[in-house]
Amino acid sequence: MQYRLLTFAKNSCLMLCWGILLALVCACTPRGSEVPEPANAVYYWRQELKLTADERAFLERHRVGKVYLHLFDVVRRNGEPSPATTLQFVDTLPPQTQVIPTVFLATNVMNDTTGLSALPRLIAQRVRQMMEQNGLSTPTELQIDFDWTRRNQERYFDFLGKLRTAFEAEGGTTLSATIRLHQLGMKAPPVDYGALMVYNVGNLSDPDEECSILSEKRVEPYLRYLPSYSLPLCAALPVYSWNLLFHDRRLTCILRGVDIGDTARFKPIDASHYLSVEYQPIPPTGVAMRGEGRIFPGDIVRHEFVPPTVLQSVRRSLEELRPKMCSQVILYHLDENQLKQYSDEELQALFSGN
Amino acid sequence: MKNFKRYFLAISLGLLATTAGMACGWDGDDPSFYDLFRCTRPLPNLQDQHTDESVQFWGRYAGLPADDALKDAVRYLRLQDFEDGDDETLPNLLVSTLREQGKTDGLALLQLNTELNELVESTQFWYYQKVTPEQYQEVLDKANKLKVGKDLAKRLTFLKMRILSRLNDNDAMMRLWNNDASQWEPSEIRDRMEGYVAGIYFRKGEYDKALPIYFRLRDGGSISLCVNRMLDSTSIEEAYQKDPNAMILPYILEDYANYFYHASQHDYWEQGDDDYKIWTKVTREREGVVALAEKVVAEGKAKDLQMWQTFVGFMQLITGQENLAYQTLTKAEDLPGSGSMDKLIRHYKFAASLAMDPKPEEPEKFEQYVADEIKYYKEVGHFLNEPEHGVLNGLYGQEIAKRLQAYVDQRQDPSLSFLTRYVLDSNSWELDHQTPTKQVQELQYYVKHGGDGPLGECLVRYCFLSQDFFNELIGTKLIREGNYEEAKEYLEKVSDDYLRGKGITPYLMKRQLPDTPFQRKDRSEIWDLDVSEVDNIKYQFCLQVLSMKDWLNEAKGEKKAEVAFTLANMLFQASPAGDLWAISEYSWSSADYHYNEMNDQADHYLKLALDCTDDFDMKVKCHFGLAANPTSKGETYLRYDHDKKHYYICTPEGPQREAYNWLHYQTKRDSPIYESCDWLKCYIADNYEAY
Known part of the structure; x- marks a missing residue:
């Protein structure tokens, strides 16, 4: 009996220890999360860091804790990987937000090995320099955005491995990467977590596409990979819209600065299509040239916008298959003109699920 | 450093x-x-x-x-x-x-x-x-x-x-x-x-x-x-009222011309009522600008009246009023201007006259005029640094081309019609793909004799189709049709210089039959091969096939089966599925890929071999050949997926499928033939359930 009591006491002690350990572990790792310190998050993907009052208010109202800040692209210039479209810091972000530098790699960067061995170090150093010189703290996390394929997977993953080492040498600890839906069926990259880009799912240039930004039917085929995907994930959801111009069923451009609600110029055909009834200029975007920079009568504009119901439904599907991944949702992207298409409640629901 | x-x-x-x-x-x-x-x-x-x-x-x-x-x-x-x-x-x-x-x-x-x-x-x-x-x-x-x-x-x-x-x-x-x-x-x-x-x-x-x-x-x-x-x-009318010679006016006029031209090409009837409204609106706008241009010419305040008058002529041209356009443009020639419109007027008048009935000149003179204009286009239009290049190519690619073709087609001379198309866009697709051998032979004759009349002579001069080109093309077409005797005659005449300059030399190089019948190398290997020697391989192939055929006629029994099998393999390897010439590799759009009858020819000799043999091994080899030989073309070829590093083959049809089934039932899975052939292994893996 005494022995039994002793054993019981011993076991209880052991269980208590385990319990304390478990409690400690739980306290360190936020409950129900796949990514470290999950928070409401947004991407900032413009060429100039300058917040409007509404954008600032949005960050505050929705307690946005993380901003994934696009610092620069890497492209191949004269065959060498080079930085491009470097962010200009005109403004600052609210002090309480964690800024996660994000670097986009153009597809051709991984096409050959020239300059690739030095690239991780150059990126890591530049990221630190940009953050520090612009009054931001030395980054502990870095996110890489690259659309890899099976062909360049090995090279890209190797690059990520070296980038981790280089980033650690600059004081970093966490490396994340964007994951496109089609990449769910492939091997996971060697990073700490992935941001699953649940957008750009359709064919932009297909005149018969309903919404290339996001549609449930386009997402659905990829979801089967989600539960078993080996990398911790968070979800990146689109809160943007755009107008696509088609001339004779051929995509001419993404229209910016055009009011498709102007009935003197556009006639609605259905909920998302508009018929141009005027010969009119395409507002200058830096690429429109004479002869091409015109909207002709008879051209069709497809307005793509993801309704909040679709966003919620996709979010639910993600959560059902992978309950913890929506503990952090990143909205793409911070832009008051885009955000105002959604109500505060709808945006809050995207972050929190209710 | x-x-x-x-x-x-x-x-x-x-x-x-x-x-x-x-x-x-x-x-x-x-x-x-x-x-x-x-x-x-x-x-x-x-x-x-x-x-x-x-x-x-x-x-x-x-x-x-x-x-x-x-x-x-x-x-x-x-x-x-x-x-x-x-x-x-x-x-x-x-x-x-x-x-x-x-x-x-x-x-x-x-x-x-x-x-x-x-x-x-x-x-x-x-x-x-x-x-x-x-x-x-x-x-x-x-x-x-x-x-x-x-x-x-x-x-x-x-x-x-x-x-x-x-x-x-x-x-x-x-x-x-x-x-x-x-x-x-x-x-x-x-x-x-x-x-x-x-x-x-x-x-x-x-x-x-x-x-x-x-x-x-x-x-x-x-x-x-x-x-x-x-x-x-800026409104054109306001700009003109402010200053009849404003710098912006030529640009506005160009922009309107661009707009109205594109609108004239657009099919406005898809959206029914809406399109009709747009069409009437565009028409109204065009008439408004044309009226203004006519007013400008009448007022005479602008220095470059020729420009405004040419605009009116161009609008008439694109709206099917050729006779009126011709008259308007003729008047434009005498109006004061900067000279920048001279050449455009010339081309528009040409475009208008092609569609006019009656023609403004005598038929013979008119034909000479057409020939002169084509000559001008060929000699000026292809110089990229020539300011007229874009305009000319636009005109010849669109407005003049369709009018010129219609004018030539009414002559009902297939060679002349073909050459017009060819001279206008220099595209040999039609010759390679669609034109029957007999018609190409007629065309060769026509070109060889320098054409007929000023227009024919001009077209022959500017088509740049050499006799080497014809001989090679006709020879190839005849090979595709299995007419080796005649093909040999044509191919023999093709010069080495022509073969070297053809740009597909790597695919015409001398190559050995692969060691394993009815199998081919990984296609990526083909790209890496050096070209050491250029040879008239098609001609030599004809000779080989003809000699094999002679041998076949003389052979009997098992020997005949063996010769037929070897000949079938040769033909297979010269097909898009094989790699004797790998001519099918120079483009997916190559005629050799789509119109090559070599597989059918190989099929014929494999069946002949089967008829002549009692030997089981030979039967296996022949069935293997039939299984590997895609007679229905295109879709049943073996493909290599570079991403998956894996060969795949679509479910074959007809004789190919029957042959696979034969092999499956008559031979064992561990037979050496399975081991030696990726195709077969792959077929079994991909289509096992199809059995």
Whole structure:
């Protein structure tokens, strides 16, 4: 009996220890999360860091804790990987937000090995320099955005491995990467977590596409990979819209600065299509040239916008298959003109699920 | 040093751009180039000129020739070059020369210039350096304090202008211009200063002030951007009333021509009522502009009346009023103008006359006229640097081409019709793919004898189809049809020079039959092979097939089966599925890929071999050949998925499928043939359930 009591006491002690350990572990790792310190998050993907009052208010109202800040692209210039479209810091972000530098790699960067061995170090150093010189703290996390394929997977993953080492040498600890839906069926990259880009799912240039930004039917085929995907994930959801111009069923451009609600110029055909009834200029975007920079009568504009119901439904599907991944949702992207298409409640629901 | 140079290469391009100092930020080809109607001339992009201007200035100042060495010295200039020290790299030519000459003020100015360039380009470096307005201000302060000699004074002012531009200080820039540079003698540096002034107007939206400056500076890119903005806000009628010779008017007219031409090509009947409304609106607009153009001509206030009249003629041409267009354009020839419309009038009249009935000239004369116009087009239109190039190609590609074709087609001469199409777009697709062998032979005869009449002669002259071309094409077509006797006659005449110049030499090279019948090498290997020898392989192939056929006729029993099998393998390997010539590899769109009957020919001999043999091994080999030989073409070929590194084959049909089934039931899975053949293994793996 005494022995039994002793054993019981011993076991209880052991269980208590385990319990304390478990409690400690739980306290360190936020409950129900796949990514470290999950928070409401947004991407900032413009060429100039300058917040409007509404954008600032949005960050505050929705307690946005993380901003994934696009610092620069890497492209191949004269065959060498080079930085491009470097962010200009005109403004600052609210002090309480964690800024996660994000670097986009153009597809051709991984096409050959020239300059690739030095690239991780150059990126890591530049990221630190940009953050520090612009009054931001030395980054502990870095996110890489690259659309890899099976062909360049090995090279890209190797690059990520070296980038981790280089980033650690600059004081970093966490490396994340964007994951496109089609990449769910492939091997996971060697990073700490992935941001699953649940957008750009359709064919932009297909005149018969309903919404290339996001549609449930386009997402659905990829979801089967989600539960078993080996990398911790968070979800990146689109809160943007755009107008696509088609001339004779051929995509001419993404229209910016055009009011498709102007009935003197556009006639609605259905909920998302508009018929141009005027010969009119395409507002200058830096690429429109004479002869091409015109909207002709008879051209069709497809307005793509993801309704909040679709966003919620996709979010639910993600959560059902992978309950913890929506503990952090990143909205793409911070832009008051885009955000105002959604109500505060709808945006809050995207972050929190209710 | 090498790496260092490479590192700075990326910077240099941008650096040159900044020294150019232009206003609008335009970057691209001359965009004011409409396909079919153009009354303005293309203007140069000034970037290169500005680079030269800088190099020439510093060359003159330092007494150095403005050659590539100096260009490099300016291009790779960096602040480090001004530091003293035992740098291992070679000293900068310009800096070291100025040092030797003791030109300290020149050195100081050059250094400030370099400092500015590095600030401007800092975001392009891997080494990030945040640039603030204060840093630009610092350079400006240094520039303000700098004392230079008379020979550098303008250069210093120009540097200040550049810094002020970075600081967006429009007022100071205008002061610098008004109080200083505007009084300079005409020079390139003055032009560059004025370019900044135009840029201020441009940014303020005062395009009518910016445009004359850009015209004077002949800055095509900036004119284009300026015009683009003005087109959006300027009414043609108002612009004309304000100034009948306003610079913007030709551009507005071009834009309208572009609009109405595209509208005339659009099918406006898909959206029913809506489209009808658009169509009537476009028509109304066009009639409005045409009425204005007619009014302009009638009033006679504009200097270039020819331009307005040509516009009217062009509108008539694209709306099917050819007779009227011809008359309008004939009148335009006598109106005053800048001469820029002369050639357009010529082409429009040609386009109109082709569709007119009756023709404005005698039939024989008219044919000569058509031939002369084609000659003109071929000789001028293909010169890319010729200003007319775009217009001509647009016209011949669209309006004239369809009218010319219709005119020729009514002659009901297939050779003439074909040659017209060929001369207009130089596309041999139709010849390779669709034209029956007999018709190609007729065409060869026609071309050989130099054509018939002025039009035929002209077309023959400009089709550039040689007898070698015909002989090779006809020979190949005959091989595809299995007519080796006749093919041999044609192919024998093909010259080595022609084969070498054909651009598909690697695929025509001499190659051995693969060791394993009815299998092919990994296609990637084919690309890596060196071409050691060019041979008339098709001709030799004909000889081989003919000799095999002779042998086959003489052979009996098992020997006959063996010869038939070998011949079948040869034919298979010369097919798109094989790799004896790999001619199918030169393009997926190649006629050899789509119209090659070699597989059918191989199929025939495999069946013959089967009929002649009692030997089980031979039967296995023949069935294997039948299984590998895709007689229904295209879809049943073995493909290699580079991503998956895996061969796959679509479910075969007909004899191919039967052969697979035969092999499956008659042989064992561990038979050597399975082991040796990727195709078969792959078929079994992919289609196992199909059994």
